[in-house]
Amino acid sequence: MPPLSNVTSTASSETRGAVLKRFVQNSFGTGVAVGARTAGALVLNKLMALYGGPGALTLLAHFQNLLALFTALPSDGVQVGVIKYLAPLPPTGRRYRAWLGAGIVLNAGALLLGIGVLLLAPAPLLGAFHVGWEWVALFVVGVALLMVQAYWVAVLLAAGKLRAYIGLTVAVAVLGAGAAAGALVSGQGAQRALLAYLLGQGLVAAPGFWLAHQQGLLPRLRGRVSWVAVRQLGQFLVMAVSVLLFSYAVSFALRSALIQRFPLAKVDLWQAVTKLSDNYTMVFSALMSSVYYPRLAALMGQPLALRSYVRTVLLLVAVASAAGLGLLFLLRDWLLMVLFDTHFVAARYLVGPQLVGDWAKFLTWMLLFLLMAQARVGRYVAVQAGSAALYAGLLAVLIPRYGLVGVPLAHAVRFGVLLVGCGAYFRRYWRA
Incomplete structure (x- = not known):
């Protein structure tokens, strides 16, 4: 470099x-x-x-x-x-x-x-x-x-x-x-x-x-x-706290509710699908944090170069992740059997909506990195809180109606809505 x-x-x-x-x-x-x-x-x-x-x-x-x-x-x-x-x-x-x-x-x-x-x-x-x-x-x-x-x-x-x-x-x-x-x-x-x-x-x-x-x-x-620098950096602590409250806490509460509502063996099926998702999400998160976000931060003072970079990488990730997740869907039975056990193939019906939600999640995260690079703390926290509230509402509606598949369905709808909202808010960065 x-x-x-x-x-x-x-x-x-x-x-x-x-x-x-x-x-x-x-x-x-x-x-x-x-x-x-x-x-x-x-x-x-x-x-x-x-x-x-x-x-x-x-x-x-x-x-x-x-x-x-x-x-x-x-x-x-x-x-x-x-x-x-x-x-x-x-x-x-x-x-x-x-x-x-x-x-x-x-x-x-x-x-x-x-x-x-x-x-x-x-x-x-x-x-x-x-x-x-x-x-x-x-x-x-x-x-x-x-x-x-x-x-x-x-x-x-x-x-x-x-x-x-x-x-x-x-x-x-x-x-x-x-x-x-x-x-x-x-x-x-x-x-x-x-x-x-x-x-x-x-x-x-x-x-x-x-x-x-x-x-x-x-x-x-x-x-x-420099206490001015300390205060400005401290804003990012608010972002970190919002992730802890509106991401980790929501996941913990969801798992507890599922254990109370469904037999453990059935909850295990959902857990296997989320573990599969966690593996490739870790790879995506590492790439974005070490390659994409630092470059965004470096280009903050260059609006034209920033828009060009975001538009190019967003298109690349949209196409590549769609192809990769589509391949995972085709191999879902084999992956569930090899990574976990034969009886986890029964979770195949949960994989589709989970993958759709993950595709929307990846693109949403890429756009939200712009809020972090711009230090828009209030808006970032508001998105996190709104996302958690939307997810909780969707779970309350979809689980009683569709059972366990309501969880990945809520995941897909949640990030679909967020992607549309973030796409509209950041439209000047991805439009040609």
Whole structure:
């Protein structure tokens, strides 16, 4: 990748072919990182099942959820804002240092908030692990290192250093799974393996710092905090909180309601389809977050180049995702049997509406990235809240009438409505 100053100064002259070539090349590179994450997760799951003892997989899932609680605000909030504000700036300027320092302050604040909650309510968070305070102290160290590592990744992505991002992501996957594997094979038990998994990932903070420093992306800070930058970055925390409230909480409530309404074996069919969806959605989300969004942030000051980029990539994703999801539909019986078990083929009738909803979801997300790049916090939160309310209303109507298939139908209608609304709102970005 050329220096950011060259990228931003020449972006407006890029042809549609050049835009497509850049996006596809970067997407293939990011695919390596996503593949490493997936492979690491599969290896870790297998080792926990073989060597972790009874309940080890449940402990692993619980531990990963715990990490998400501590890292959601910085990862989904602060880092998103840092990418937006650093992307168009040279790393030698005063404004760059202001945003960089503000991000460090907010990450430190998120860590202190997490530690405070942990000290006030250790039992709800750690009760399932049956660990002592030594383990808790190392856990806090690991979370801090993980936050630092993620921050260096955000700085590198803002500068378009995709190769460095890929290398760090692969290192996180390898060191995390490798450290856990060593603990499990040596008989140290599931709890120590989980801690090793976290600390192994956190070790990548050191090479992350080195890479960012070598690229000249970490200028010396002068000890003064820009509270204006802190307040503006803080807006992205509101976005992160809205995702937690209107996405994760709604999903949890939906699953609880389905368990009460249907037999568990039947709910498992829906869960298999959503797991299939989660796998390719993770790939899409990683590509958009590491390739598409940083480029949007870099082009915010160039309206013509921005519209051209959005229009080109949106068309590419619409066609490619339709083809890919259509192939998944044709292979649905085989996929359900191979990925889960033979009896999960009974979930085939749920796959169609789920795939239609996912296609609309992908395009909707691409348009909503514009609100994030523009820091339209109020509108972003309003869309999240409206989406959750629409989904809840659709579920209340469709499940009693159509049974379990009402869930993917509600998903498809929800994102169909959102896509139409977002398409109308952002029409100047995709119209020729």
